[in-house]
Amino acid sequence: MSLSGFPITLDLPVLWSDQDLFGHVNNVTFLRWFECSRVKYWDDTGMRKVMTLQECGPILASVRCHYRRQLLYPDTIQVGARIRELGRKSLTMEHHIFSRAQQAVVADGESIVVVFNYRRQVGRVISPELQAVIERAEGRRFERLRGGS
Amino acid sequence: MSLSGFPITLDLPVLWSDQDLFGHVNNVTFLRWFECSRVKYWDDTGMRKVMTLQECGPILASVRCHYRRQLLYPDTIQVGARIRELGRKSLTMEHHIFSRAQQAVVADGESIVVVFNYRRQVGRVISPELQAVIERAEGRRFERLRGGS
Amino acid sequence: MSLSGFPITLDLPVLWSDQDLFGHVNNVTFLRWFECSRVKYWDDTGMRKVMTLQECGPILASVRCHYRRQLLYPDTIQVGARIRELGRKSLTMEHHIFSRAQQAVVADGESIVVVFNYRRQVGRVISPELQAVIERAEGRRFERLRGGS
Amino acid sequence: MSLSGFPITLDLPVLWSDQDLFGHVNNVTFLRWFECSRVKYWDDTGMRKVMTLQECGPILASVRCHYRRQLLYPDTIQVGARIRELGRKSLTMEHHIFSRAQQAVVADGESIVVVFNYRRQVGRVISPELQAVIERAEGRRFERLRGGS
Numbered sequence: 001m002s003l004s005g006f007p008i009t010l011d012l013p014v015l016w017s018d019q020d021l022f023g024h025v026n027n028v029t030f031l032r033w034f035e036c037s038r039v040k041y042w043d044d045t046g047m048r049k050v051m052t053l054q055e056c057g058p059i060l061a062s063v064r065c066h067y068r069r070q071l072l073y074p075d076t077i078q079v080g081a082r083i084r085e086l087g088r089k090s091l092t093m094e095h096h097i098f099s100r101a102q103q104a105v106v107a108d109g110e111s112i113v114v115v116f117n118y119r120r121q122v123g124r125v126i127s128p129e130l131q132a133v134i135e136r137a138e139g140r141r142f143e144r145l146r147g148g149s
Numbered sequence: 150m151s152l153s154g155f156p157i158t159l160d161l162p163v164l165w166s167d168q169d170l171f172g173h174v175n176n177v178t179f180l181r182w183f184e185c186s187r188v189k190y191w192d193d194t195g196m197r198k199v200m201t202l203q204e205c206g207p208i209l210a211s212v213r214c215h216y217r218r219q220l221l222y223p224d225t226i227q228v229g230a231r232i233r234e235l236g237r238k239s240l241t242m243e244h245h246i247f248s249r250a251q252q253a254v255v256a257d258g259e260s261i262v263v264v265f266n267y268r269r270q271v272g273r274v275i276s277p278e279l280q281a282v283i284e285r286a287e288g289r290r291f292e293r294l295r296g297g298s
Numbered sequence: 299m300s301l302s303g304f305p306i307t308l309d310l311p312v313l314w315s316d317q318d319l320f321g322h323v324n325n326v327t328f329l330r331w332f333e334c335s336r337v338k339y340w341d342d343t344g345m346r347k348v349m350t351l352q353e354c355g356p357i358l359a360s361v362r363c364h365y366r367r368q369l370l371y372p373d374t375i376q377v378g379a380r381i382r383e384l385g386r387k388s389l390t391m392e393h394h395i396f397s398r399a400q401q402a403v404v405a406d407g408e409s410i411v412v413v414f415n416y417r418r419q420v421g422r423v424i425s426p427e428l429q430a431v432i433e434r435a436e437g438r439r440f441e442r443l444r445g446g447s
Numbered sequence: 448m449s450l451s452g453f454p455i456t457l458d459l460p461v462l463w464s465d466q467d468l469f470g471h472v473n474n475v476t477f478l479r480w481f482e483c484s485r486v487k488y489w490d491d492t493g494m495r496k497v498m499t500l501q502e503c504g505p506i507l508a509s510v511r512c513h514y515r516r517q518l519l520y521p522d523t524i525q526v527g528a529r530i531r532e533l534g535r536k537s538l539t540m541e542h543h544i545f546s547r548a549q550q551a552v553v554a555d556g557e558s559i560v561v562v563f564n565y566r567r568q569v570g571r572v573i574s575p576e577l578q579a580v581i582e583r584a585e586g587r588r589f590e591r592l593r594g595g596s
Contacts (some may be wrong), residue, residue, distance in 0.1 A: 013310060016337040017330060017473060021466050022267075027209045028184060028464070031177045032315060039314040043372075060176045062258075065212040074341075109211075118171075159461060165486040166326070168319050175315060176493060179466060188463040192521075223490075307462075320565075326482060329475045358474045360556075362511040416469075422536045 003098050003105075006080030007137045008041045014033035014075040025071040030107045031063060034095045037081035038111055041093065045137035047130065051115065058126045059116035061090060075101040083134055086142045087121035090114045091134070152247050152254075154204040155229030156286045157190045160249075163224040168194035179295035180212060183240055183244045186230035187260055190242065196279065198268045200264065209253045210239060214258035224250040235291045238272035239263045240283070301396050301403075304378030305435045306339045309398075312373040323369040328405045329361060332393045335379035336409055339391065343435035345428065349413065354422045357414035359388060363407035373399040379431055384440045387421035388412045389432070448579040450545050450552075453527030454584045455488045458547075461522040477554045478510060482544045484528035485558055488540065492584035494577065498562065503571045506563040508537060512556035522548040530581055533589045536570035537561045538581070 003009050012033060020026040042048040044122060053056050078098040085092040090112055097107040114123045115130065135141055152158050161182060169175040191197040191207060200206050227247040233243040239261055246256040263272045284290055301307050310331060318324040340346040340356060349355050376396040383390040388410055395405040410423045413428065433439055449503050450456050459480060467473040489495040489505060525545045532539040537559055544554040561570045584586055
């Protein structure tokens with residue numbers, strides 16, 4: 001068994017050093033895995049390419065993680081990323097972390113990412129081209145949220 | 150200027166290696182700083198001592214971070230921690246990260262922490278003794294939230 | 299192609315965050331990979347089990363890494379560990395790091411590890427049982443070095 | 448007491464997360480501290496400025512660390528860096544790590560650093576200007592080593 005419904009998944013080993021003094025995987029490591037899945041999403045779906053052409057890139061506005069179960073070494077986790085919502089200039093990405101040893105989701109969370117023009121240091125409206133790439137990756141249409149960023 | 154209204158604050162250097170490929174401090178580092186301030190809270194207020202006597206310890210249920218400004222190397226940050234709410238078996242801790250160079254809060258967030266009996270692997274009701282320690286640290290009384298954990 | 303002549307090898311992904319500001323994998327990451335291979339050596343050869351029975355464990359006395367080539371993201375590395383020499387209370391372990399993308403060794407180095415009685419905080423002579431486990435893993439006999447530790 | 452004879456020293460806190468499962472500071476952290484002191488050396492002595500003008504920068508060729516004592520949380524360490532030898536295109540930097548709590552050097556080691564033209568991807572002979580900056584920082588003259596790099 002493994003994650004389903006995620007256009008991007010990534011298998012990563014739990015390292016011995018991911019354990020903290022309590023003998024379980026340290027809380028910060030999960031956020032590192034979220035990041036791995038975000039980057040893979042930009043690269044593998046083609047979002048990075050479109051953003052670069054449009055002189056922008058992703059910047060993280062917030063991140064959240066819920067720790068559901070303690071995770072132990074050794075193990076291999078699968079982290080999945082999918083985009084759940086599109087705002088005007090931002091998107092909400094959902095992450096699940098699945099333990100191969102426990103055959104269970106051990107953590108989940110979300111990232112809010114702004115499409116950002118680094119040179120001008122401002123957010124950028126998500127373009128129709130970028131939305132099309134996301135919709136192709138996710139296999140569904142998105143209603144754009146109004147208001148906010 | 151610096152953080153005020155936080156019973157626990159901690160000054161930490163931004164390391165060169167905290168920068169990622171984008172040339173700003175990586176998102177995961179902020180969660181590490183949150184952790185530093187949580188641990189200092191347990192140790193410096195006396196919460197750790199009371200929890201240990203009561204055969205329990207803190208376990209992180211969730212964490213959230215809002216990134217408000219890009220943070221650059223070199224800098225020294227101040228991270229503050231304060232408890233905002235007490236539940237039956239859990240508490241909500243708030244964190245702010247203040248940049249000395251920018252003289253501004255660059256990130257804030259919160260941790261939800263369960264008081265946990267590691268041996269029995271269950272949450273534990275926050276005892277009156279533990280609440281008293283928290284109230285002394287925070288300099289105010291807490292209404293306990295009903296329901297949930 | 300991959301590493302040969304190593305009783306222990308381990309495949310590990312290069313993470314996006316392993317890159318530093320220079321756009322190549324940061325020097326410290328290689329030492330983390332060395333550690334991963336050391337721990338796998340103790341666990342997979344049975345050394346850990348024998349050491350635990352004999353109330354001791356490994357402690358690192360020194361480590362050295364030679365950086366041969368710049369390593370880039372994305373890639374998968376293979377890290378190998380083998381024991382090269384046995385002293386009275388210590389051993390020398392060799393590590394190679396092989397890049398799948400470059401098909402080349404990108405770094406190598408060595409760890410000197412003392413067999414340590416943590417309770418009494420002293421080194422312990424490598425027992426015949428422990429030597430036997432190492433010789434079985436390495437597929438050869440070791441002359442013990444005289445003198446020193 | 449603290450380190451003397453080092454043109455560059457840096458005080459850094461031991462973080463709770465620097466501890467590994469053994470309850471002492473993990474071996475890899477010491478290499479991170481070495482890096483912090485190297486970067487501070489380039490920046491604070493003016494070496495970075497001269498190297499940049501000469502279209503080169505430092506690249507790490509090898510690193511070595513000797514672990515002398517176990518280091519515990521909480522503590523503050525002082526890391527020192529000094530250049531011990533100049534080769535034709537490389538230099539040897541020495542690092543000491545001093546524990547404030549133990550009032551003792553807990554680790555020492557060295558980095559071999561090549562002055563590197565990143566654009567052309569080749570080492571570069573250490574210029575008289577760069578040598579002068581180093582000699583001013585170290586307060587002494589260097590004989591250049593012949594041969595090798």
